[in-house]
Amino acid sequence: METVILIVVIALVALGAAGYFVVGSRRKAAPPAPPRTPVEPGVGDEAAPTVEAPRRTIDTVDLPETSVVVPDEPEVLVLETPEPTAGRLIRLRARLARSQTTFGKGLLALLAREHLDEDTWEEIEDTLLTADVGVASTQELVDRLRTRVKVLGTRTPADLRALLHEELLTLIGPDLDRTLKTAKHTGEGGDRPAVVLVVGVNGTGKTTTTGKLARVLVADGRSVVLGAADTFRAAAADQLQTWGERVGAHTVRGPEAGDPASVAFEAVKQGIAEGVDTVLVDTAGRLHTKTGLMDELGKVKRVVEKHGPVDEVLLVLDATTGQNGLVQARVFAEVVDITGIVLTKLDGTAKGGIVVSVQRELGVPVKLIGLGEGPDDLAPFEPSAFVDALIGD
DSSP states (O other): OHHHHHHHHHHHHHHHHHHHHHHHHHHHSOOOOOOOOOOOOOTTOOOOOOOOOOOOOTTTSOOOOOOOOOOOOOOOOOOOOOOOSTTHHHHTHHHHHHHTHHHHHHHHHHHTSSOOOHHHHHHHHHHHHHTTOOHHHHHHHHHHHHHHHHHHOSOOHHHHHHHHHHHHHHHHOTTSOOOOOOOOBOSTTOOBOEEEEEEOOTTSOHHHHHHHHHHHHHHTTOOEEEEEOOOSSTTHHHHHHHHHHHHTOEEEOOOTTOOHHHHHHHHHHHHHHHTOSEEEEEOOSSOSSSSOHHHHHHHHHHHHTTTSOOOEEEEEEEGGGTHHHHHHHHHHHHHSOOOEEEEEOGGGOSOTTHHHHHHHHHSOOEEEEEOSSSTTOEEEOOHHHHHHHHHOO
């Protein structure tokens, strides 16, 4: 009995504790707020205006950033239009005149002296020799000037200028054939392009001159194929190909350090296949093999001639090298028949007399001269315009 009473008491105590915790937790929870009843405006009060949220327009809506991918357009090669060659030397006359002041104007100043004694004539000789006219040509010109001045008597500036112009023009040779043989051959055996070999040592601007010559021909309406037969100089073929791409001329090239004669042969073969007017072949200026430069050059010419005769062999000379250039010219002339001279860098030297001496040395005319770094600064040589630039107005 006592046990039953004890169990009942324990149960009552447990129930009381549970009720206490339940009531405590309810007291701690905040009662919910009563619903708010809208207050009607009183008499005489204005109703509060209804505020509407601003409407969002397309300008105020933040749109997600998007990127439009435009496909790359294929690169379009724009061909350059070279400057016409007619009168190009005249247009470049001022540049030539600035570099030749000590030559032509120096001679005029000496000849204008009141008394032309022996010392003055020696100064005239020194001026001509310094300008690389050459010993024999200098002596010939001085003798002619002495005679003409005595006959002329009174010397006005205009008289002296006309006299010097005439004598220099005679010395340069106005009657020499300076035409470039670049026209396509036609006949019963079929059409074939004219072939031009460009020769010279590296450093004279040979590859650049070949590229500029392509521009000269394109400007005159010729179609051209280039042969990159300078296979032993790094980037020579790339350089020539860049020149060709500018004017739409195809460049035939071979492997680096390959056979130059093979490249030249393929260039002419390609020119025949394409029916172009002219094939220009840039030859090596030095070799990395045991074969001599001149032997290799002779081989190139012989291999090319299997297609037909070579029409032009142009020797590129640096005008600033003076008499050293004449030594180079003699060596090349012993191996191949030089038909014309290209004088480069005439814009940066007062040695215009090299035109006279190189022609006398080789017996061939100067056909082209380079007067700057621009792509159209290669000009056909015009003796009268050249002399005008030498002695000024």
